[in-house]
Amino acid sequence: xxxxxxxxxxxxxxxxxxxxxxxxxxxxxxxxxxxxxxxxxxxxxxxxxxxxxxxxxxxxxxxxxxxxxxxxxxxxxxxxxxxxxxxxxxxxxxxxxxxxxxxxxxxxxxxxxxxxxxxxxxxxxxxxxxxxxxxxxxxxxxxxxxxxxxxxxxxxxxxxxxxxxxxxxxxxxxxxxxxxxxxxxxxxxxxxxxxxxxxxxxxxxxxxxxxxxxxxxxxxxxxxxxxxxxxxxxxxxxxxxxxxxxxxxxxxxxx
Amino acid sequence: xxxxxxxxxxxxxxxxxxxxxxxxxxxxxxxxxxxxxxxxxxxxxxxxxxxxxxxxxxxxxxxxxxxxxxxxxxxxxxxxxxxxxxxxxxxxxxxxxxxxxxxxxxxxxxxxxxxxxxxxxxxxxxxxxxxxxxxxxxxxxxxxxxxxxxxxxxxxxxxxxxxxxxxxxxxxxxxxxxxxxxxxxxxxxxxxxxxxxxxxxxxxxxxxxxxxxxxxxxxxxxxxxxxxxxxxxxxxxxxxxxxxxxxxxxxxxxxxxxxxxxxxxxxxxxxxxxxxxxxxxxxxxxxx
Numbered sequence: 001x002x003x004x005x006x007x008x009x010x011x012x013x014x015x016x017x018x019x020x021x022x023x024x025x026x027x028x029x030x031x032x033x034x035x036x037x038x039x040x041x042x043x044x045x046x047x048x049x050x051x052x053x054x055x056x057x058x059x060x061x062x063x064x065x066x067x068x069x070x071x072x073x074x075x076x077x078x079x080x081x082x083x084x085x086x087x088x089x090x091x092x093x094x095x096x097x098x099x100x101x102x103x104x105x106x107x108x109x110x111x112x113x114x115x116x117x118x119x120x121x122x123x124x125x126x127x128x129x130x131x132x133x134x135x136x137x138x139x140x141x142x143x144x145x146x147x148x149x150x151x152x153x154x155x156x157x158x159x160x161x162x163x164x165x166x167x168x169x170x171x172x173x174x175x176x177x178x179x180x181x182x183x184x185x186x187x188x189x190x191x192x193x194x195x196x197x198x199x200x201x202x203x204x205x206x207x208x209x210x211x212x213x214x215x216x217x218x219x220x221x222x223x224x225x226x227x228x229x230x231x232x233x234x235x236x237x238x239x240x241x242x243x244x245x246x247x248x249x250x251x252x253x254x255x
Numbered sequence: 256x257x258x259x260x261x262x263x264x265x266x267x268x269x270x271x272x273x274x275x276x277x278x279x280x281x282x283x284x285x286x287x288x289x290x291x292x293x294x295x296x297x298x299x300x301x302x303x304x305x306x307x308x309x310x311x312x313x314x315x316x317x318x319x320x321x322x323x324x325x326x327x328x329x330x331x332x333x334x335x336x337x338x339x340x341x342x343x344x345x346x347x348x349x350x351x352x353x354x355x356x357x358x359x360x361x362x363x364x365x366x367x368x369x370x371x372x373x374x375x376x377x378x379x380x381x382x383x384x385x386x387x388x389x390x391x392x393x394x395x396x397x398x399x400x401x402x403x404x405x406x407x408x409x410x411x412x413x414x415x416x417x418x419x420x421x422x423x424x425x426x427x428x429x430x431x432x433x434x435x436x437x438x439x440x441x442x443x444x445x446x447x448x449x450x451x452x453x454x455x456x457x458x459x460x461x462x463x464x465x466x467x468x469x470x471x472x473x474x475x476x477x478x479x480x481x482x483x484x485x486x487x488x489x490x491x492x493x494x495x496x497x498x499x500x501x502x503x504x505x506x507x508x509x510x511x512x513x514x515x516x517x518x519x520x521x522x523x524x525x526x527x528x529x530x531x532x533x534x535x536x537x538x539x540x541x542x543x
Contacts, residue, residue: 030333053359054281054439066333066501069282071494074438080469083281083306083442084367087360092379115356115385127344129330129337131358132307136380165383177382178409254501 004211006237008190009149010245011209013039014237016100016147016188024097025049027137030068032147033100035248038064042244051096053133055081063251087133091140094180099141101184103148104128105159108202108223109173110146110166110184112138113159121161131163138164139179150189150220157223167201191217193234202226207234257432257455257478262487265454265480266292269420270301277304277366277418277450278311281441282332282499285491286424287311288484289456291525294318302392304418306362306442310490310507313337316352317517318525323353323392325416327362331511334504338511348514355392358384361413366442368415369449377401381411421450424488425473426495427464428457432475435464438494440471447473456484458496 004011009032016036020026022045028037038061041048050059054069058078065073074080081090090096105113114134118125138144144166148154166184167173174183187194193207204226205217210233218225237245260268270276270293278286290311293301302323303312310331315321317339329340343352357365364376381387381398391397391414401412423443425436434455436443447453455473460483464472485496490503510520 054283054441056439066504067282067499068332069439069441070499070501071283071438071492074283074494080439082440082444083359084363084445087363088367088378092360121385121389124345127329127341130326130328130356131384131386132328132330133359135358135384135386136360136378139380139382161385163384163386168383173383178379179382180379254505 004236006242008209010237010242012147012188012190013245014241015193015234016145017043017241019145019186019188020045020048020098023047025051025095027051027053027091027096027099027133027141029100029102029133030065031102033102035064035245036147037100038248039241039245042248043241051086051090053083053086055083055086057081057090063253064248087136091133091136094140094142097142099137099144101134101137101144101146101164103146103154105154105156106146106148106187107156107159109168109170110187110196110203111159111162111168112146112164112166113161115161115163117160119160134164138166138183139181141181143182144184146184146187148187148189150191150217152220152222155221155223167196171199171201191220192231197226204228205231207232209234210236257475257481259428259430259432259460259481259483262289262292262456262482262484263296265482266296269452269454269480270298272298273300274419275302275304276420276422277416277446278422279305279441279443279446280424280488280491281306281439283439283441283491284424284436284443284488284493285309285311286422286456286487287489287491288487289422289424289454290315291528293320294521294525304416306359307332308337308340310337310504313339313507313511314525316340316343317349317511318521319349321352322350323355325355325357325392327357327359331504331507333501335508338508339517342514353392355397356386356389357397357413358386361398361411363442363445365413365416366445366449368413369417370445373415375412375414377410377412379410387411416449418446418450420452420454421446422454423447424456424493426457426493427459427461428455428481429461429464432478432481433464434473434478434481435467435470437467437470444471444473447477452479453477454480454482456482456487458485458487458493459483
């Protein structure tokens with residue numbers, strides 16, 4: 001296989017950016033989600049409304065902020081509101097189209113753990129940061145997009161702790177729990193894209209990056225992975241997408 | 256009416272061993288200098304309350320100030336783990352740390368209830384998550400269910416937060432102790448109004464507060480102590496006065512990962528400092 005001219009992370013970020021449509025409102029976390037959302041805004045979705053949990057609505061950073069509260073977010077926002085307001089008035093009623101989440105662990109029903117690794121909450125093997133805004137983003141955004149690098153450690157049969165609910169233990173669980181948003185519609189990894197099966201809600205491999213095999217994805221998944229009849233081969237990053245992504249990085253102070 | 260006093264006097268008067276202390280500031284306006292003064296004064300057995308413990312509580316936990324922590328997201332924003340926080344929870348160093356954990360939505364509503372003088376808040380949250388089953392610091396469930404008396408809907412209930420002391424940093428105060436802050440104002444207003452006592456460090460004290468778009472004003476009679484500490488948010492920032500020192504946050508990872516290196520940092524950058532100038536001018540990257 002020849003060298004593709006882009007990295008797996010660049011492919012993943014591009015794929016995540018493409019999942020956002022122009023004019024959407026998007027609740028953005030720091031890291032890969034912020035990178036993808038800013039790439040979308042710099043390319044096909046100039047009208048994307050970026051909302052950070054620090055209370056900055058309509059932020060338009062020219063580079064990638066390190067934190068959700070960097071000054072550039074407040075200085076470029078349409079409005080800056082308090083943190084109680086962002087959660088109560090904006091997220092909770094379902095005003096926000098898409099929420100972007102990362103994951104420490106994710107399971108076949110797209111439940112996410114960012115709290116503790118290990119069977120015992122009180123005696124964790126690894127203490128992760130915790131929920132932050134994620135639990136309610138997963139519950140209340142109209143849809144959720146998950147961006148996470150794939151490995152058997154991160155894609156597990158059962159998450160050690162449910163920080164953010166995907167589809168619980170299967171069909172009907174979101175409705176029973178009263179979760180108002182549709183839940184995770186895409187899980188975008190460094191190998192391809194998984195989407196919930198419309199009937200079983202189980203994450204199913206529906207898209208592969210160029211040069212990635214189904215076997216490779218299976219090897220990086222900790223459960224017997226469902227695979228669509230014919231997974232699509234997703235387009236490699238276009239030169240314009242790559243250029244825009246690299247420009248964002250180049251503009252970022254300290255990069 | 257707020258008293259305008261030196262930072263060391265404000266901390267000595269307001270914060271006592273065993274207190275429940277909230278030091279808020281959502282990435283912006285984090286009261287680092289006040290946190291360092293608490294360390295210098297050797298406060299211990301504190302219940303530290305903060306949505307995002309951030310580097311400030313990583314430092315205070317590592318220094319042994321806290322026996323309990325109430326929080327909703329314990330990472331170093333954009334840079335990875337808080338290793339002193341993790342070391343306390345995973346290994347009990349320097350001593351065990353009891354925790355009560357929420358989501359951000361839960362924490363903000365706990366402050367709102369505290370500021371509102373009501374015993375609990377309701378929200379559409381927590382449903383189906385492991386957080387709902389966790390005990391609070393009192394051993395009882397920290398999140399409970401209430402049924403809406405109008406619609407019958409089941410909602411999450413969380414108890415009001417009533418810190419003994421809330422500490423924040425703001426851009427400026429006037430000579431009467433009225434406080435003004437702007438930019439990302441987080442949950443500071445609610446945290447001050449929820450607390451029995453409050454300490455505000457400020458970038459400057461002016462004769463008169465000029466109107467500032469999007470600002471919050473805390474009247475002097477809602478604040479206990481104001482202390483002038485220019486740069487007192489570093490490595491966080493004060494919009495209009497300083498920029499977030501992202502290099503410090505990135506460099507903190509290596510300092511906090513190693514107990515010995517952390518203790519050298521503590522001795523050199525906190526315990527040896529006089530506290531009046533604030534921790535400005537020295538960056539984490541320059542520390543051995």
